[in-house]
Amino acid sequence: MKRTLNKDVLSDNNQSAAFNRETFKKSNTLVINLMSSPGAGKTTLLEKTVKMLSKHYRIAVIEGDLATENDAERIRACGAKAEQINTNGGCHLDARMIAKVLPKFQINDIDILFIENVGNLVCPSGYDLGQQHKVALLSIPEGNDKIPKYPVMFRRTELALLNKVDLLPYIDFNVETAEADLKAINPNSRLVKVSAHTGEGMQEWFNWIKGAYQAWIKH
Template identity: 65%
Template sequence: MKIKLKEDVLKNQNKAAAFNRELFQKTQTFVINLMSSPGAGKTTLLESTVKALRDEFKIAVIEGDLATERDADRLRELGVDTVQINTVGGCHLDARMIAKKLPEFDLEKVDILFLENIGNLVCPSGYDLGQDYKVVVLSVPEGNDKIPKYPIMFRRTDMTVINKIDLLPYVSFNLKEAEDDLKTINPDALFKTVSALTGEGMEEWIRWIREGYQTCVAR
């Protein structure tokens, strides 16, 4: 039996995303939706990013987790305004959750806002949060099968960041294969490699953020 949907089930979600985007554009806030599987190193990447950019930009974070404020506390220790969203079982952030938390920031004074999504390579891909860019973080210990196995996530990303490249000598991860898989699924996506722990490759990531911010301000 086929059920016909007469109304978009994500209608309210998409309205909230449009609201968020309009607000971000009005306040010239550059917004990155950061996604990954659990343990890929999103928070460590954010910590290194904050340390590199905090003297230039006012950075804020909305931190998504099922439970606890552990990652949020790590960022707060760096002086970053961080608001926690605990989904208590929900597998992704949506635009309505983000919209409810935005009044806790003075966006006029926020240059860059990171939305650290729930660790999941499936659900977050389908939800527009009003961001400028979607970035997926993939770590080398996860193996080369993740991009072809989760094509929807990587098809909808603007950039894939391969993290933990300091572990390449110890795991069987092929960077060229990963880049080729990404280009097959999403030819327009950017591909960058970093070690958020050692700092290797971080210069290109930081340069991309600076350029993205300048584009945001100029729009």
């Protein structure tokens, strides 16, 4: 019974994800699903990203949280359209939630849509939202054990951002170990070191987004 229930839930989600994906395809909107544990710095990263890339792209953000509109308000203050989804206790966004909020956007006028998922290294990785790319964010203060302890998250993402590298002189974290752990789990992924606070390494992240967008509009 449990396996049947799980199958039904994912089947329903996947149908909604297919609808979302077709919507994004028709509008030529690149969609990036950004996932991490709470406090890793997703919103700060997106604030910096919006400020830099909105000069070249029309950007919007869907914010996922258990409660409050705090993160959406931060993104709006940067000049981007943002909609908040409150899961009221749910540990992840699903494709149906995304489908319900899409009518609040003028999707044909959006080049890049970021989805900031609920802070959690387990549940979000299992749900297709209709995105083109999944990106995982890890931060230096979380320690070196997160990649091997949560392999499904990092196995299902093609890029891992290592945030808060400005704290490396003060925290016991081994970047080489993190890179090796990621390669062991997902040889096709890569680790990009950034600091959303100082701007260190952010240009590589921006370049990745630009490359993903160029590849997408040629599909």
